[in-house]
Amino acid sequence: MKKSDVIRAVFHSLLQEAPNKVWQPQHEKGLGFAPTNIALCKYWGKRDIELNLPMTSSLSIALPDKGALTSVSLHDQSYDRIILNDQEVVRDSAFAVRTSQFLDLFRPQKTGYLQIDIKMNIPVAAGLASSACGFASLVSALNDLFDWKLKKQSLSILARLGSGSAARSFWNGFVEWYAGVRPDGMDSFGEPLAFEWPELCVGILTMSEVEKPISSREAMQRTVNSSLLYGSWPKKVAQDLAILKQAMQVTNFPLLGGTAESNALTMHATMLSSWPPVCYFMPETIAAMHKIWKSRKEGLELYFTQDAGPNLKLLFLEQDKEQVQQLFPSVDIVKVFE
Amino acid sequence: MKKSDVIRAVFHSLLQEAPNKVWQPQHEKGLGFAPTNIALCKYWGKRDIELNLPMTSSLSIALPDKGALTSVSLHDQSYDRIILNDQEVVRDSAFAVRTSQFLDLFRPQKTGYLQIDIKMNIPVAAGLASSACGFASLVSALNDLFDWKLKKQSLSILARLGSGSAARSFWNGFVEWYAGVRPDGMDSFGEPLAFEWPELCVGILTMSEVEKPISSREAMQRTVNSSLLYGSWPKKVAQDLAILKQAMQVTNFPLLGGTAESNALTMHATMLSSWPPVCYFMPETIAAMHKIWKSRKEGLELYFTQDAGPNLKLLFLEQDKEQVQQLFPSVDIVKVFE
Numbered sequence: 148m149k150k151s152d153v154i155r156a157v158f159h160s161l162l163q164e165a166p167n168k169v170w171q172p173q174h175e176k177g178l179g180f181a182p183t184n185i186a187l188c189k190y191w192g193k194r195d196i197e198l199n200l201p202m203t204s205s206l207s208i209a210l211p212d213k214g215a216l217t218s219v220s221l222h223d224q225s226y227d228r229i230i231l232n233d234q235e236v237v238r239d240s241a242f243a244v245r246t247s248q249f250l251d252l253f254r255p256q257k258t259g260y261l262q263i264d265i266k267m268n269i270p271v272a273a274g275l276a277s278s279a280c281g282f283a284s285l286v287s288a289l290n291d292l293f294d295w296k297l298k299k300q301s302l303s304i305l306a307r308l309g310s311g312s313a314a315r316s317f318w319n320g321f322v323e324w325y326a327g328v329r330p331d332g333m334d335s336f337g338e339p340l341a342f343e344w345p346e347l348c349v350g351i352l353t354m355s356e357v358e359k360p361i362s363s364r365e366a367m368q369r370t371v372n373s374s375l376l377y378g379s380w381p382k383k384v385a386q387d388l389a390i391l392k393q394a395m396q397v398t399n400f401p402l403l404g405g406t407a408e409s410n411a412l413t414m415h416a417t418m419l420s421s422w423p424p425v426c427y428f429m430p431e432t433i434a435a436m437h438k439i440w441k442s443r444k445e446g447l448e449l450y451f452t453q454d455a456g457p458n459l460k461l462l463f464l465e466q467d468k469e470q471v472q473q474l475f476p477s478v479d480i481v482k483v484f485e
Numbered sequence: 486m487k488k489s490d491v492i493r494a495v496f497h498s499l500l501q502e503a504p505n506k507v508w509q510p511q512h513e514k515g516l517g518f519a520p521t522n523i524a525l526c527k528y529w530g531k532r533d534i535e536l537n538l539p540m541t542s543s544l545s546i547a548l549p550d551k552g553a554l555t556s557v558s559l560h561d562q563s564y565d566r567i568i569l570n571d572q573e574v575v576r577d578s579a580f581a582v583r584t585s586q587f588l589d590l591f592r593p594q595k596t597g598y599l600q601i602d603i604k605m606n607i608p609v610a611a612g613l614a615s616s617a618c619g620f621a622s623l624v625s626a627l628n629d630l631f632d633w634k635l636k637k638q639s640l641s642i643l644a645r646l647g648s649g650s651a652a653r654s655f656w657n658g659f660v661e662w663y664a665g666v667r668p669d670g671m672d673s674f675g676e677p678l679a680f681e682w683p684e685l686c687v688g689i690l691t692m693s694e695v696e697k698p699i700s701s702r703e704a705m706q707r708t709v710n711s712s713l714l715y716g717s718w719p720k721k722v723a724q725d726l727a728i729l730k731q732a733m734q735v736t737n738f739p740l741l742g743g744t745a746e747s748n749a750l751t752m753h754a755t756m757l758s759s760w761p762p763v764c765y766f767m768p769e770t771i772a773a774m775h776k777i778w779k780s781r782k783e784g785l786e787l788y789f790t791q792d793a794g795p796n797l798k799l800l801f802l803e804q805d806k807e808q809v810q811q812l813f814p815s816v817d818i819v820k821v822f823e
Contacts (some may be wrong), residue, residue, distance in 0.1 A: 375721040376714045376754055383713045409760050416714055416754035418722070422740070422747050426775070430768035437764070 152254050152483035153331050154308060160333070170259045172221050177292025181283030181316040183276040184308060184384045185349060185452060185460050186289040187407040188387045189414045190311050190324065191380060201310040201334055202327045202371075203384040206391055207315045210349060210481045214316070215267045215277070217284035219292050222262040230264045233264055249282070249309040253289075263288075270353070276316070282309035283316035285315040302335040309364040320484060321395065323388075343484050350471055350478040352451075354431040355419065362456035366418060366425045374421040383413050383474045404450030404462045411452040429457040435475070442474055449474075488535040488770045491669050491729045492590050494644060498671070499639045506760075508597045508631060510559050515630025519621030519654040520552040520608055523687060523790060523798050525745040526647050527752045529718060538673055539711075542664045544729055545653045548687060552654070553605045553615070555622035557630050560651040560783040561599040568602045581615065586648040587620070588624045590667075614654070614792065615745040619645035621654035652777040657806040658822060659733065661726075661823070680733040681822050688809055691788075692769040701793035704756060704763045712759040721751050741802045742788030749790040750806035767795040773813070780812060788810075 148156075162169060180199075183205035192202040222228065227247045229236040236243045250261065263285065269277055273410050286306040291299050297305075299317045303324075306313035315322045318339040327334035370377055387410045394403035418425035432453065439449055439461070447470055450462040461478060472478060486494075500507060522545035530540040560566065563586045567574040588599065599668045601623065607615055626643040629637050633642075637655045641662075644651035646809070653660045656677040666671035678778055699707075708715055725748045732741035747780055756763035772792065788800040800817060801809050810816060 163564060268795070301672065373722065376717045379717050381716045386713065405760065409758070412762050413714060413758040416757040420747070420751040420754040422743065424747065424750050424778075426771070426778075428766065429771045429775075430770050433764070433766050433771050434768045437767075440761075440764075 150195075151252065152195040154199065157304065157331055158253050161297060161304065162295055168293060169295075170254050172292050173294035174292060176221060176289040176392045177220075177290070178286040179221045179287025179289075179291055180214060180216045181208040181287060181313075181456055182211050182319060184209045184312065184322065185276065185279040186312065186314045186315070186454070187391055187403070187452060187462075188384055189454070190409050190418065191414045192367055192377065193311070194326075195329070195330070195332070196368070198332045199307050199309075200312055200332050201324070201326050203381050204324060204388060205312075205315070205384070206321065206340075207312070207349070208321055208483050209319045211319045211485065213269050213351075213481060214280040215265055217266075217281070217285040217288040218290040219426070221292075222264050224260055225257070227260050228262045230262075232266060236367065242348055243307075246285070247396070248287075252308060254304075254391060263484060277314055278310040279312040279316045282306045282313035286313070287310070287317075288396060298339070300336050302331065307332065307335060310384045320327065333413065340392075340395070342410065344395065344398065345484045347400075347483045348461075348463050348465055348466040348468060348471075349461065349481045349483055351479055351481065352435055352459040352461060354429055354435070354457045354459070359427065359456050361425060366421075366455055367429075369423075369425060370417050370421045372421075374417045376420045377417045380413070380417055383410065399448075400464055401448055404448065407452045407462060408450045411454075415453065427453065427456055432457045435459050438474065442470075446476075447471075486497050487532050488533075488821040489590065491536065495592050495642065495669055495671060499635060499642065500633055500694055506561070506631060507748075508592045510575045510630050511632035512526075512630060513558060515557045516555070517557075517616040517625025518552060518554045518627055518807045519625060520547040520657060521618040522547045522615065522650065522653045522655055522660065524653075524792070525729055525741070525790065525800075526722055527792070529752045530705055530715065531649070531754065532664075533668070533670070534706070536670045537645050537647075538647055538670050538708050539662070539664050540724060541719050542662060543650075543653070543722070544659065545656045546685070546687065547571050547648070547654070548660055548821065549823065551689075551819060553603055553617040553622040555604075555626040556602045557599050557626040559597060559630075562598055563595070565598050566600045568600075570604055571605075572640075576737070584623070584768070585645075588787070590646060591643075613651055613704040616648040617650040617654045618796050620644045620651035623647070624651070625655075638674050642670065645673060646669070651702045654818055678730070678733070682697065682733065682736065683800040683820075685738075685802065685808075686799075686801050686806060687819045687821055688801065688813065688821065690773055690797040690799060690816055692767055692773070692795045695800045697698075697794050699763060704759075704765075704793055707763060708759045710759075712755045714758045715755045718751070718755055721748065722740065739786055741789075742786065745790045745800060745804075746788045749792075751806055753791065765794055769783065770797060772797045773797050776812065780808075785809075785812075789808070 186207040188206040190201050194200050194202050283306045286302050290319040302318050303314045314324045315337040322337050323339040324337045387406050390406045451459045453459050526544040528539050528543040532538050532540050538572050555595040567581050622643045624640050641652045652662045655677040659678040660675050663676045725744050728744045789797045
């Protein structure tokens with residue numbers, strides 16, 4: 148069975164109730180918002196490239212007021228028109244092609260093109276999970292436009308087909324994305340975890356809003372194919388997932404922060420051991436890390452995580468907010484539970 | 486059997502011919518020079534801490550005119566007096582204690598203290614293998630002073646007991662240090678490889694001569710004890726050793742350089758995945774790496790390796806010397822075969 152047929156079968160099994168209304172607008176516009184998410188235990192490596200099925204489960208926190216708001220409507224052109232932050236996206240850009248190919252997975256052949264208007268309040272493709280909240284908000288907007296009435300778990304499966312980590316962008320708070328075991332990916336979706344941690348803060352430390360030199364998609368594949376250390380990654384994830392849940396259960400912040408930091412560094416370690424090497428560290432990234440380690444030695448409970456980009460995301464508790472602001476005056480602080 | 490007894494047995498079996506002259510000077514002074522060495526395939530992790538027995542074999546090139554010149558003579562004080570680059574070393578410093586403890590392995594109890602004069606033309610403890618050439622030159626000087634007439638292979642075993650990588654500092658050119666399999670380490674020594682590569686250049690790029698925040702000894706142990714990625718390191722070394730020898734055999738410089746760079750990055754990767762993380766990268770280190778990768782994309786055959794310190798060692802061929810100097814005006818270039 149071809150992968151595109153697997154995807155179509157998945158789609159139709161999710162939409163059982165409304166097979167004939169798949170691509171028929173029920174309103175003029177569909178709207179969807181999705182928060183971006185920061186993984187505390189990373190998604191790094193696929194077991195199925197076309198279905199975006201991950202090698203391992205992963206765990207994230209959402210940033211409730213950072214993300215993407217997408218509006219979609221059918222239009223009568225023979226192409227998708229994408230407007231990102233009020234700027235029309237060039238039709239043969241990688242971003243536009245990827246979005247259209249994603250829509251092609253579901254819509255009737257050569258018809259049903261869309262006008263897509265995306266507003267994001269985070270930098271695009273700079274390691275802040277713009278594609279995660281982008282695809283999640285797009286799928287939510289389609290669900291609204293066509294009135295599919297899908298539950299979030301199903302939306303998570305569909306969004307995953309566009310960008311793996313989009314599977315986690317449908318909820319606030321802590322979310323786990325289950326790797327699942329099925330070849331069709333019907334058991335690989337996000338689910339919210341029943342933990343709240345009102346004191347938890349995330350600080351976004353932007354070193355560079357420049358688009359990254361290598362996409363996370365490509366970097367991930369290169370790691371899986373060429374890093375001899377990658378074989379140990381699933382073991383690391385299994386251990387870290389268990390410890391993170393334990394840390395939430397007993398509200399042990401150093402355990403949560405330290406595990407998240409170690410998980411991120413280990414992901415970057417697998418990239419450094421790839422060939423050609425993949426290095427998202429910039430000089431500013433390393434300078435900030437040393438500053439964090441120094442403050443921690445001096446007693447501040449400050450940890451970080453880093454995704455496929457040069458920026459760091461700081462993890463700390465509200466009580467230390469002022470100290471963190473003194474250390475990094477440009478930090479953008481987000482309260483996770485509010 | 487206690488480890489100190491194993492070491493004494495090793496020592497006496499090497500000195501079979503002269504058991505009574507072990508610590509009796511045959512001249513007024515003993516002299517020894519040892520070149521520093523740069524590993525192309527790193528030594529990272531011990532299977533026996535006291536005997537400095539490595540988990541894996543390793544492979545280096547010597548820098549023929551960079552290293553340590555050591556002179557030793559017996560003196561009548563009840564402690565070892567160490568002079569490093571014309572400065573007396575404080576008696577209870579880590580360096581002095583480590584050196585005296587090494588000498589205690591061999592000399593008669595509470596007697597035979599030495600005056601040790603070391604001159605090094607590389608920075609100390611900044612990741613330029615100062616302890617490798619330091620211990621190798623000390624053992625050579627002892628061999629001279631006491632007229633042990635040991636061959637280099639035996640000197641390599643003795644120096645290894647002071648600092649693992651000292652086992653490789655007795656020859657010019659390419660040297661392999663065999664991990665060996667014996668518990669007493671009698672088969673864990675260096676041996677020169679019969680390859681010459683006259684065009685090969687090493688460029689020392691000094692970012693910082695500041696002493697490193699964590700010794701390689703400690704960093705190595707932390708990696709072995711806490712990094713989940715370390716389990717894959719021996720596989721990486723086995724692969725890289727085979728490729729490096731292949732590259733020498735067929736004089737394929739990109740293969741040699743790329744393998745050395747990947748090996749170094751993978752070693753640093755295992756450190757990043759330790760807890761607490763070990764990071765010898767400084768902002769300047771990362772900036773230089775990105776500069777090297779950019780030049781390589783533009784066609785320059787320039788690679789690097791990095792040890793337990795922030796400095797990089799560039800690898801290139803003589804034909805590219807001027808381009809490398811333009812790129813890094815402060816580089817200190819060493820021809821390896823001359």
